[in-house]
Amino acid sequence: MKLTLVTGLTGLLLLATIVELLRRRQLREKYGMLWLGLLFVVIPLSLFPRLLDGVADLLGVASGVSLVLFLGIVFLLLVCIHLSWEVSALEEETRTLAEEFALLRAEVEAERTERAEWTRRLDRTEVVSRDG
């Protein structure tokens, strides 16, 4: 009974955290939905740990709890791989932005030097014409 209380409360706490993060718009919806979906599986399981025993038996796993542990690790690994993939994509995006930015800055600086050159030349002709 004590154990069920601990696992159940942990599940509810996680649920509250995710909802709060989503409410404050600090978590992209796709990740929020992912974790919410997971919690809707985990919370019933934390209250009734025997729920998966039937499925475990079918797969040849000794107990439902072991099956949950196994699936949990696989799921977390998949999430980690997905995050590495997202980070790689983000790095590629920032790299492209940095290059674009450097090109624009070079462009702007070249133009500015050219304009400065022109203004100087115009000033000089003005001085010359005033003198003449």
Added chain:
Amino acid sequence: MVDGERLLIIIPAFNEAASIGDVVGEIRGELPAADVLVVDDGSTDHTAAVAITAGARVARLPYNLGVGGAMRLGYRYAHDHDYDAAVQVDADGQHDPRYVPKLVDLLGDHDLVIGARFAGEGEYTVRGPRRWAMAVLSLVLSGLAGTTLTDTTSGFRAANRRMIEMFAHWYPVEYLGDTVETLVHAARRGYRIQQVPVAMRRRMAGTPSHSPTRAMIYLGRALAVLTLALIRR
């Protein structure tokens, strides 16, 4: 070099204030018709200022991207400004600009021309794991390109319009990607690659590493990069 062709020299530089001025100055002296673009890869010293004073155009990256990022920027610049040929040269002064016309001359029949050490000209020797890595790389890449390539990691290369177009859109940012992976990618897509023997000079600043552990790590990474490049699309 054919007259009227527009040539861009691309120099990726990261904290090279000590040598970049002389390198740019020498190139402008040897190749007065060429434009020089220094890609400042997020340097924290005065690289950009020194390069501008020496007469180069400078594109400054907001943070360090590595040689790959700097090179793609260089080729994008060449592509945007409609250059006929682009030659990449290291900022440490080990590439002699007097070889540039030799490289560019071959661009009519080839898309990518590499200035290579160990090809008869000059003295340059390496030993141990570094040598094995280079041997494997040159064996595999020569086979892919259908021509002898003795110095696959050379950063002294000339590219024609076709090659510039490809590099402007695709240039790997990872370790050795700027040399090995670009070669694999280009050779597989039917770009014609050729090498020209060049003598490399001592670097004007900085020293090359000679630690055996580093050499082993280099071997491992080089083989990993090569394998990945071969299984990638």
